[in-house]
Amino acid sequence: MTVTDARARLAEVVDAARVGHAPVYLTRRGRRVAAVIDAEDLDRLVAAAEDLADIEAATAAREEMDAGEPLIPWEQVKADLGLA
Structure with a gap:
């Protein structure tokens, strides 16, 4: 149209x-x-895209760990994010 x-x-x-x-x-x-598009359909599409991005990030992190990349301690992550 x-x-x-x-x-x-x-x-x-x-x-x-x-x-x-x-x-x-x-x-x-x-x-x-x-x-x-219907607003609820859009909400579902956005949620699915976010889930897929999370899965891809987790897969990449696992691959880095398997490749021997150094791990970042949880306390360091919290400090970097201003949570500690």
């Missing part, structure tokens, strides 16, 4: 995204430029 059409029918666009749980893509000059 073009941005111009979406502007004229905003309530319909929001309802379509909310009820259908599928993004409504907005286009300008034939290219997708934005999407309207």
Whole structure:
């Protein structure tokens, strides 16, 4: 749907995204430029992305440990973060 059409029918666009749980893509000059999605769907996507980032960071940390990288003592981590 073009941005111009979406502007004229905003309530319909929001309802379509909310009820259908599928993004409504907005286009300008034939290219997708934005999407309207249900807020709860967005929350789930953000949480999933954060979980994936945590998993990737944990995997990288394990690989560093397996490679013999020196460990940082917990007391040092707390001090560096201003928690001690």
